Amino acid sequence: MSDRRIIPIGPYHPLQEEPELFRLEVDGETVVDLDVEVGWNHRGIEKLCETKTYDQVPFVVERICGICSTSHPLAYVQAVEDAGNIEVPERALYIRTLVAELERLHSHLLWVGLAGHFLGYNTVWMWSWKYREPILDICETVTGNRNHYAMMKVGGVRRDILPEHVDYILSRLPEIEKFADLIKGAVLDDPVLHARLKGVGVMTADDIHDYGAVGPTSRASGVPGDVRRDDPYAAYGLVDWDVICVPQGDVFAKAVVRVLEMYETIKIIKGCLEKMPAGEIDSKPKVVAPGEGIGRHEAPRGEVFHYVRSDGTNRPIRHKIRAPTYVNLPTYKTSVIGESITDATIILAAIDPCYCCTERMAVYKHKGDPNEPIMTGSDLVRLSQEKTARLRKEFGL
Amino acid sequence: MSLKIKALTKSPWVYHLCAGGSCNNCDIEILDCLTPRFDVERFGVTLIGSVRHADALLVSGIVTKKTAPLVKQIWEQAPKPCLVVAIGGCACSQGMFKDCYTANPVPLDELIPVHAYVPGCPPKPETMIAGIVKLLGSLTK
Numbered sequence: 367m368s369d370r371r372i373i374p375i376g377p378y379h380p381l382q383e384e385p386e387l388f389r390l391e392v393d394g395e396t397v398v399d400l401d402v403e404v405g406w407n408h409r410g411i412e413k414l415c416e417t418k419t420y421d422q423v424p425f426v427v428e429r430i431c432g433i434c435s436t437s438h439p440l441a442y443v444q445a446v447e448d449a450g451n452i453e454v455p456e457r458a459l460y461i462r463t464l465v466a467e468l469e470r471l472h473s474h475l476l477w478v479g480l481a482g483h484f485l486g487y488n489t490v491w492m493w494s495w496k497y498r499e500p501i502l503d504i505c506e507t508v509t510g511n512r513n514h515y516a517m518m519k520v521g522g523v524r525r526d527i528l529p530e531h532v533d534y535i536l537s538r539l540p541e542i543e544k545f546a547d548l549i550k551g552a553v554l555d556d557p558v559l560h561a562r563l564k565g566v567g568v569m570t571a572d573d574i575h576d577y578g579a580v581g582p583t584s585r586a587s588g589v590p591g592d593v594r595r596d597d598p599y600a601a602y603g604l605v606d607w608d609v610i611c612v613p614q615g616d617v618f619a620k621a622v623v624r625v626l627e628m629y630e631t632i633k634i635i636k637g638c639l640e641k642m643p644a645g646e647i648d649s650k651p652k653v654v655a656p657g658e659g660i661g662r663h664e665a666p667r668g669e670v671f672h673y674v675r676s677d678g679t680n681r682p683i684r685h686k687i688r689a690p691t692y693v694n695l696p697t698y699k700t701s702v703i704g705e706s707i708t709d710a711t712i713i714l715a716a717i718d719p720c721y722c723c724t725e726r727m728a729v730y731k732h733k734g735d736p737n738e739p740i741m742t743g744s745d746l747v748r749l750s751q752e753k754t755a756r757l758r759k760e761f762g763l
Numbered sequence: 764m765s766l767k768i769k770a771l772t773k774s775p776w777v778y779h780l781c782a783g784g785s786c787n788n789c790d791i792e793i794l795d796c797l798t799p800r801f802d803v804e805r806f807g808v809t810l811i812g813s814v815r816h817a818d819a820l821l822v823s824g825i826v827t828k829k830t831a832p833l834v835k836q837i838w839e840q841a842p843k844p845c846l847v848v849a850i851g852g853c854a855c856s857q858g859m860f861k862d863c864y865t866a867n868p869v870p871l872d873e874l875i876p877v878h879a880y881v882p883g884c885p886p887k888p889e890t891m892i893a894g895i896v897k898l899l900g901s902l903t904k
Binding site for chain 1: 795
């Protein structure tokens with residue numbers, strides 16, 4: 367007789383912000399298998415986008431995920447610009463980069479805090495979220511909202527960065543650098559975190575290649591994939607910065623990558639403010655020519671990919687989204703299995719999962735008889751009820 | 764003032780319930796209320812792990828077809844009296860996801876009773892705190 371048990375985490379669990387279900391199969395303390403069920407958060411955004419005009423879609427894709435709320439619109443507008451061959455003024459490219467990097471800064475601090483929370487080390491949570499507030503202040507000053515910035519637009523950006531904004535950002539940056547030093551010291555030199563995170567949930571470079579993992583998850587295992595460097599867009603090719611990559615592959619390495627990336631982000635922000643040229647921020651395109659295009663952006667969690675097909679009207683006829691967590695999620699199969707149940711929570715959190723980004727739908731092609739009708743959810747329920755009724759009759763109940 | 768109302772308003776324990784189709788932003792801003800800048804824990808408001816200890820439910824996001832039975836079940840498990848606060852545009856009115864094919868035909872406020880609406884996308888932490896203070900004030904009047 368096997369001692370295997372299944373431990374469900376979710377769909378509503380105090381540790382989770384959103385509904386998702388992990389079934390951890392454990393043998394004693396060791397996780398031997400796991401299954402992830404998502405779908406509670408599926409809203410049908412791709413379908414919704416097809417009913418909106420090109421200028422309305424950025425507001426919809428922004429609400430795919432509140433933490434990557436610049437990444438999705440940025441990838442989308444690049445896809446539309448690619449499809450319609452639309453030029454973007456240089457100043458707009460710098461503003462896009464600036465906002466995207468501000469988002470990365472607060473997202474990484476958010477992850478450091480949540481990682482501390484998942485370890486039961488709430489001091490880290492409170493401190494890093496305290497230092498996230500000044501960045502949200504900057505976002506609010508520059509874009510008008512703490513999250514959901516609504517800056518991206520096909521052909522440019524919606525709001526300009528005024529000279530007083532530049533002064534304000536520059537005046538707050540030294541403070542943020544000081545916080546980054548503090549977080550770096552507090553997290554990377556903490557004996558408790560070393561003990562809990564080192565050698566836990568190790569993924570090798572081969573695992574990363576096998577699963578196609580992206581973002582900090584891959585860069586923590588020595589695979590330096592970064593769309594910003596590999597396929598430069600916006601102003602990433604125009605300012606000076608480095609890709610952070612460490613070889614260890616454990617959860618601690620992922621923390622190191624995120625903390626060190628904060629410094630690169632500050633470098634990019636400074637570079638953007640320095641080099642930003644004057645001029646137009648919007649090329650005001652009138653039509654999107656028929657065609658198809660893709661847009662990629664290195665979101666804080668990895669590469670986000672948008673595909674748009676245009677038929678010359680004012681709405682996209684197909685819009686496909688692939689979020690970073692979609693490819694990072696299956697890596698749980700290598701990282702969680704074999705670890706103890708107490709470490710499972712932090713390994714599950716280490717890829718910085720975002721289920722609202724991931725909730726895309728797959729369509730199965732109907733292979734049988736073409737005349738056979740496709741069943742809906744209510745048809746299946748009806749079939750099931752009919753079968754129960756039949757069985758009852760059979761057994762004379 | 765009855766003892767029940769007094770106990771409810773003294774230091775409300777809140778349970779955060781993401782109803783499903785949310786973008787996570789309201790959820791993060793709810794957590795933000797607990798962190799040092801806003802720090803509602805000073806007033807005894809704390810986020811708890813089980814709905815069975817809750818004085819108030821903070822609901823964010825639209826109710827999807829898949830979560831609707833769970834939301835109803837969680838509300839039934841909450842000890843009464845329990846306040847329900849709809850946080851954000853999606854929970855208040857289904858927002859832009861109203862016409863999505865996964866949106867539950869019955870919105871949140873018809874599925875379970877809602878006592879206060881905090882609109883915004885996302886509402887700022889100050890707005891959420893103001894909303895809850897107003898709700899508690901209306902109980903003690």
